[in-house]
Amino acid sequence: MNEQSATPAAITVDHLSLAYGGVNVVNDVSFSVAPGSVLGIVGRNGAGKSSLLQCMLGLTVPQTGTAALLGCPSLALTDDVKARLGYVAQTPELFDWLRVREQISLIGGLYPGWSEARAQALSRRFDLPDDMRVRKLSPGEKQRLAIVLALAHQPELLVFDEPVASLDPVGRRDFLRSLFEQESRGGEAVTVVISSHLLEDLERVVTHLLFLEQGRIQLYGARDELAEQIRVAFTSAQLPARAGLIHAKRQEDGVWQSVIDLRSYPLDALPANARVQALGLADLFVALNT
Amino acid sequence: MFRLTLVPSSPTPIYRQIVDQVAHAVASGALRAGDELPSVRAIAQQHVVNPMTVSKAYTLLEQQGVVERRRGLGMIVRAGEASALDERLALLQPALDHAAAVSRQLGVTPKQALAALKLTLESLDKASSNE
Numbered sequence: 388m389n390e391q392s393a394t395p396a397a398i399t400v401d402h403l404s405l406a407y408g409g410v411n412v413v414n415d416v417s418f419s420v421a422p423g424s425v426l427g428i429v430g431r432n433g434a435g436k437s438s439l440l441q442c443m444l445g446l447t448v449p450q451t452g453t454a455a456l457l458g459c460p461s462l463a464l465t466d467d468v469k470a471r472l473g474y475v476a477q478t479p480e481l482f483d484w485l486r487v488r489e490q491i492s493l494i495g496g497l498y499p500g501w502s503e504a505r506a507q508a509l510s511r512r513f514d515l516p517d518d519m520r521v522r523k524l525s526p527g528e529k530q531r532l533a534i535v536l537a538l539a540h541q542p543e544l545l546v547f548d549e550p551v552a553s554l555d556p557v558g559r560r561d562f563l564r565s566l567f568e569q570e571s572r573g574g575e576a577v578t579v580v581i582s583s584h585l586l587e588d589l590e591r592v593v594t595h596l597l598f599l600e601q602g603r604i605q606l607y608g609a610r611d612e613l614a615e616q617i618r619v620a621f622t623s624a625q626l627p628a629r630a631g632l633i634h635a636k637r638q639e640d641g642v643w644q645s646v647i648d649l650r651s652y653p654l655d656a657l658p659a660n661a662r663v664q665a666l667g668l669a670d671l672f673v674a675l676n677t
Numbered sequence: 678m679f680r681l682t683l684v685p686s687s688p689t690p691i692y693r694q695i696v697d698q699v700a701h702a703v704a705s706g707a708l709r710a711g712d713e714l715p716s717v718r719a720i721a722q723q724h725v726v727n728p729m730t731v732s733k734a735y736t737l738l739e740q741q742g743v744v745e746r747r748r749g750l751g752m753i754v755r756a757g758e759a760s761a762l763d764e765r766l767a768l769l770q771p772a773l774d775h776a777a778a779v780s781r782q783l784g785v786t787p788k789q790a791l792a793a794l795k796l797t798l799e800s801l802d803k804a805s806s807n808e
Contacts, residue, residue, distance in 0.1 A: 425727060563725050590685045592727045611733075614690040659784040665688035 395458050397422045397544055397578035398443065403452035405438055405602075412438045413449065414602035420595065422543075423576030425566070427589040427610075430599035431676055436582040437477060439599065440548050443580075444474060457544060470498055471571070473542035477549045479533030483522035487515050487532060491539070498540040500572055506539035513561065526553040534562060543571040547581045551588055559585070563592050590668040598675055605675055606633060614665070616649045619674050621662040629656075634675050646674050679708050681715075683724045691726055695734035696741075700767040703743055703754055710756030714744060 396419040405413040412435045420426050428436050441447040443454045445461035454461040459468040482490055491510060495501040510517065513531040516524075524532065530553050537545060545566070551559045569577045583589055589596075596613060598606040606613065617633070622643045626632055631652025635645040647657075654663060666674060679702050683694055702708040717735060721728040735752055738744045741763045744752045780790040 423729075560725050564722060567721060567728050587686060591691075591725050594727060594729060611690040611692060611730075614688060615693075655787055659786070661781075663781060667686045667688050669686060670688075 394422055396420055396455075397424070397457060398426075398580070399453075399455045400439075400443060401453050403439070403442055403449050403454055405435075405442055405447065405449045411602045413442060415452070416599075416602070416604055417452075418597060418604065418607055420578060420580070422578050424594045425579045425581070425592050426595045426597060427593035428580065428582040428597045428599060429584060429586065429589065429672060430605075431584070434599040435602040436599055437548050438602075440546055440580070440582055444472075444546060470540070471543040471573075473537035473540065473545045475530075475533045475537045475547045475550050477552075479529055479536075481521045481529060481532060483520070485521055486518055487521060487524070488517045490521055490532065491536065494536045495539065501540055505541070506535065509535045509539055509565070512565070513558070527555065527558060530554060531558060531562075534565075538565060538569060541570060541572040543573065543575050543577060545569070545577065545579045547579070547583075549583055550581060551583060551585055559588055563588060566592060584672075586668045586672055596668075598672070600676065613671070617666065617671060618647055618649060618654075619664050619666055619670075620645045620647055620657055621664075622658055623660065624658070626657075636677055644674060646671070679712070679714075681720065681724065683726065685726065691730045692734040692737070695720075695731060696737050697767060697770075699734075699738055700741070700743055700763060704765075704768055708754050710754055712754045713750060714752040714754070716751050 398418075398420040400419070401417050403413055403416045404411060414435075416439060428439065430436050438447065442449045443456070443461060445454070445456075445464055448462065456464065457468050457471060459465055464472075482493070485493065487510065491506050492503070495503060495506055510532075513535055515528060515532055515535065521529070521532070530550065534547075534550060537547075551562055554562060566577075566579055571577050579592075581589065581593070590610075593610050595608065596606070596610050597604060606617070608616075620626070622645065623641075625637070625643050626635060626645050626647075629652065631648040631650065633646040633648055635643060637643050657663070679699075681695060681698050683691055685691055687694065689697075699708065699714065708714075714735070715723075717728050717731045720726070720731045735744065735746075738752070739746060742755060743763060745755050747753050776790070776794070780787075785793070
């Protein structure tokens, strides 16, 4: 994070690494997230997004490095901190045999200060069939139920792993809007982390973006700064390695496509015949991953 | 009626799109002194964007003197000199963007391009003083 703030970070990840069978799925990842931020974690399938989130949440033990949520080490989360978290896993764990209403009340019972009225309002808003058994819900309905369960106790930190994958466009918009209607129980700024490759959703709401590639951070920063400072340059020859050269690839027509950071790679350092373009999020994602 | 057209997938950041569109609407007269901008919440809800992004745009517009915050009313378009330069610069920007792109395509360095712009402005001055 670039900005210095007096308030402690909502999330701190410090030199985190996780390997399965000698393959690094999370590779020396460090970043911190200020309260009130909406962080989008993007990367191709298998880039390590879910593994990173699970280490961050203390659900998976990393080989090296540490993570902390709301100032508490992830591997030793207190009940107080757990009550201030909301998490929607890629495949939500729900009780198949319960009715929707029962599942909501059951989870509610685990949280101090749970508002049944609020939960019911969310449930209506996400069009959940109250009396239906969970096992009969469609994948999209199950995902909406998991989102309601994560939002209803008014957490301070929300973590979503591919939250919208099985939602239709209307459901996705409802989900995004609901993020900004959230107020945490203690009145603190709500921090949100969303991993997704649905960039057209992310680009509406994120304040920060973290690009992950093969477990490593490729690029991390405030969304507006990235939009204003990251460019793609097309050149006839390969650009020499230097600070600010993030990614380079020779295209099929022989032209080199390089992603550069203007903060450390000023335009006048490019060859005179370079063609430079600003990128939308989707194009930046493609440029970084090809 | 003033309406924003936000394109989240554009390379131009959303806050910048809001600033530009409001500034252009004021410069073109579509928004007039005393007009009220939609609330942060209304824009965020309608366009499904982060309210912080809308706030950032409004704060910038306020700093540029295009709008002012009035208690209980929200953001009101200002009249007067203060916004005039920004409006004019905003209108100049597309021409600058185009000149910059062409300079780049022709391999003209920023220094050379700036010198050329300066010369052009000076020759305009000379032409008008000879009149």
